[in-house]
Amino acid sequence: MDNKLKRNERIGAIVKVLCDRPNRIFTLGHFTEMFNAAKSTISEDLVIVKKIMETMSFGRVETIAGAAGGVKYIPVVVPERRAKVLNQIADRMRDPKRIIPGGFLYIGDLLYDPYFMKDIGEIFAEMFSYRGIDYVLTVETKGIPLAMMTANGLNCPLVVARNENRVTEGATISINYVSGSTGQIQTMYVSKNAIKPGSKVLIIDDFMRAGGTVLGLIDLVHELGSTVEGVGVLLETSEPAVKMVSDYTALMTLERVSREEIVVSIKE
Amino acid sequence: MDNKLKRNERIGAIVKVLCDRPNRIFTLGHFTEMFNAAKSTISEDLVIVKKIMETMSFGRVETIAGAAGGVKYIPVVVPERRAKVLNQIADRMRDPKRIIPGGFLYIGDLLYDPYFMKDIGEIFAEMFSYRGIDYVLTVETKGIPLAMMTANGLNCPLVVARNENRVTEGATISINYVSGSTGQIQTMYVSKNAIKPGSKVLIIDDFMRAGGTVLGLIDLVHELGSTVEGVGVLLETSEPAVKMVSDYTALMTLERVSREEIVVSIKE
Structure with missing residues (x-):
């Protein structure tokens, strides 16, 4: 990608990817590659994505630690x-x-x-x-x-x-x-x-x-x-x-x- | 909602709502109410959402004019x-x-x-x-x-x-x-x-x-x-x-x- 995406653009894209595939684990590397961005940047994006999901009662975004780790979206029906x-x-x-x-x-x-x-x-x-x-x-x-x-x-x-x-x-x-x-x-x-x-x-x-x-x-x-x-x-x-x-x-x-x-x- | 969401939070939430219901028209009023935000603010958010969908090849976000108007997300499979x-x-x-x-x-x-x-x-x-x-x-x-x-x-x-x-x-x-x-x-x-x-x-x-x-x-x-x-x-x-x-x-x-x-x- 020629131009790097801005934070709010990355956040929109991360939401789309996670919600399209509930309960599937996506590695941090998946997103660093997708956006050509640093791990620290993606980690900060994910904090915001988690907050959105919780504030809007859309579901939970969970972080899974370890070698097979990453993040996944779990639908929550309030x-x-x-x-x-x-x-x-x-x-x-x-x-x-x-x-x-x-x-x-x-x-x-x-x-x-x-x-x-x-x-x-x-x-x-x-x-x-x-x-x-x-x-x-x-x-x-x-x-x-x-x-x-x-x-x-x-x-x-x-x-x-x-x-x-x-x-x-x-x-x-x-x-x-x-x-x-x-x-x-x-x-x-x-x-x-x-x-x-x-x-x-x-x-x-x-x-x-x-x-x-x-x-x-x-x-x-x-x-x-x-x-x-x-x-x-x-x-x-x-x-x-x-x-x-x-x-x-x-x-x-x-x-x-x-x-x-x-x-x-x-x-x- | 007590605290208004920030732009990047609204954008994440709009992406979730639109992509959950492909081809369904959501009015601007739906989002102004959801976020307690002005129409002009939501219109600016939607410009960014459209750009994300196109840049990432996720699909198209179309604006429908008129009384029954609003926006809808159409999946696009590149x-x-x-x-x-x-x-x-x-x-x-x-x-x-x-x-x-x-x-x-x-x-x-x-x-x-x-x-x-x-x-x-x-x-x-x-x-x-x-x-x-x-x-x-x-x-x-x-x-x-x-x-x-x-x-x-x-x-x-x-x-x-x-x-x-x-x-x-x-x-x-x-x-x-x-x-x-x-x-x-x-x-x-x-x-x-x-x-x-x-x-x-x-x-x-x-x-x-x-x-x-x-x-x-x-x-x-x-x-x-x-x-x-x-x-x-x-x-x-x-x-x-x-x-x-x-x-x-x-x-x-x-x-x-x-x-x-x-x-x-x-x-x-």
Whole structure:
């Protein structure tokens, strides 16, 4: 670069680089090279970047010491922002036009909204980032955007289990599970090499009724020789009150769906 | 806020807000309120933000005049970055361990990699943003992460067609199409109200052989009374040379898969 950037220009650029790749460590050398600037200069820039992120409640910028050290940005969803986005989603869910015969609620459009899912993905990423997650796992189809945004926030790959065995998945392993919505035994498949043995896995799904699908995903993780470090669900139903899994985090509860009212509550 | 932010702090914060929401228009008032600062101050900040984005080749910041005016960030993928990410993906595809009996190639892990898909999504978002896209449409399953990232870059909702009619989709419309991989007639379904009539739709898919699936998606869009403004595909096969659709953009070509070699090329 011919002209060196000014401090405020470097700061804008550092913010862009860090926020584009949450939870990824960037070395000081990455920035000294990018800006042709001294380490001391970049260190001073980073102090300002940290302050911005904290003052504006955008997240945290952490310094990691040592040979593999550097800085990384961790999204933080403050309670006000969390309440705001969950309330927006809940409001949208309360539209009676969403009712499907049989007591179901159509929420596909919300689950495919990039902004809602980006925010919810950051909520889950913040919640589980301290667990050192290696993979985010979900099952097709509606949970994929949310799981993708969570994986993006955690700087890790996504793995998607399928409901049918497809030739393009290569060698797969399968597990049988009882779907809570239908009560029927179903099978899910995942590529045999999708998750390295000994990995830490976060399970993400959009919806939980009895928890049969999540239980199937947990079995799948164990079958692959890995451990489940957390389960995050956007919306659970209040009934059945006792789920097939106990250790999970749901952000919202669908209390009741009837012609008269749709009751959705947000969990603290 | 008690203490007003300094210029370099405001600049960092503006970069974060704009880049978090590509293609969304933010009014000047949004920032004057956020920072408790004068319009003239924010205008000066924005000049610097624009310069950073251009100097660093991160994208463009455009000013929109008029009552609904403001500024927005448009991701720009410079040729060097485009070549870099496509080459990284191609290199990964050339691993012989990916060969599946029948001449298929396992690329699920690449399609579920948030960073690859974020970059490819930005390539498509930049390519089609001038068309004023209202929706991104794909069909389950493997194309969903890419389509989601494209929708995020275009500031518009994603719509996912399904291969089975699910109760949770509500009323659906369906279309029959011939799958190029199997040669069989299949059906795909989409919620009747997922796309408003008269909309402009961008079709995104991960893989194209003969183009039957994309042709089905085009029919679906027409059936919903909307128009197709573009078709973006990550990887096409060189055979059959003549596809069922003519107007599409593929970024890479899978020339040949055999025990001896995997030939993948990148299109200019």
